[in-house]
Amino acid sequence: MSPRIPLPPPPPPAEIQNWPDREARLADRAVALDALGRRLLGGGRLALFLGCFLMLQLGWGMVGVLLTSLGGAILDPIALFIGLVVAAFGLGVLVPAVWLTARSVRQDRIVRERLVRWAVLDRHGPTDARLRAPALSVTWMLLSAAMCGIGLWMGFAVPAGTSRKAGGIGLDDGSGLVAYGMGVALVFWINGLIGLTKAVSHYRLALRVTGPVTRRQDPRSASSAPPRPE
Template sequence: MSSRAVLPPPPPPVEIRSWPDRSSLLADRAAVLGELVRLHVGGGRLALVLTWGAVAALGWASVGAGIASYEESLDPISDLFAIVLLFVGIALFVPAAAFFGLGVARARKVRTLLAGWGTLDRDPDGDRPLRVPGLGLAWLLLSYALCAAGLFTCVAVPASAAPGEDTYGVVILGMGVGLCAWITGLTCAVTAVSHRRWVLRALGGPAAAGPAA
């Protein structure tokens, strides 16, 4: 879920590390961690998570609207309109869900790299910009809002559906959109919590004695 196709490499094994001194190691570590933090909790990734979640919700809404339209159809024109809505919804939902899943898998790889490079050494002063508490808070607040809205929608729509008045399509539409919001919010929560845990584990300890050159 980033415009950059190639992730930074993992830190080299101890037996082949060739940094001339600790300052060189810390410089490389800072550059790689800065890029990894950007890929993990940066504003660009947050925008992509929200975008793919919104496109998936829009696609599911279109599918639900198509089903509802077909259930209430009275003529061939309405049938055609319902079929168009179904195809548009599928065309939106499937790629959005696929890219969303790829982004989640990529974030897992980024977290693995963060753990490797973060524990390579300690630099309390230089690591301060990597903590980005404001971004972490933004991810967490969005997760609360999206999860709450999604769960409420998933429960409220079927609970308030009146037999004979509300179609299955309307219920599918509401529950699908709510589920998309809940999954997006859960992804934001996992990102915020995992970044905070990484900060405490990898950046919160005392400085190491030096690199294994």
């Protein structure tokens, strides 16, 4: 979410709403919902999500250079020094990536709250259909499910493969490689869960707030209606 483009403001309270007619209210509602929907599932938001994921993997990969150098049977001072330098740069990438991911999750919550407030103002078929965004929801869902699957597979495959290769040879038990591999799996798993939760919750929320409305009878019209014959 770019700070240069502010979020649409929330709708005014009911007591000060002054739209001249329903068409004006629907027009403002459509503009706000379209903007908020793009902030949640649009192409820019997907690019930011993937960018943060790649930054996390890059930063952790640079830290992994140090981890793998520490897991060797013979500790090489030169390799250790190189690992420390690379790990320092890796932390410089990893920390901002973690901050951006946490910030995006917080901002998604704000966007979702405003989206609900605009959605419950009224109902409009074309606008509500765009809000559901089934194609974007499926894209997020498939991509995030693939991340979760890769992370789950790596969580089992890396320790098993490393233990078979190490075979208890001296001090080279592959612990550094296991730590690095589990970190990679965790990045896949956490980002996959974030994206999957976003896609499913948005689609369910859109169905709930744009569902059919039960019409209520106006009490004034009910009182003015002629009595039914006995």
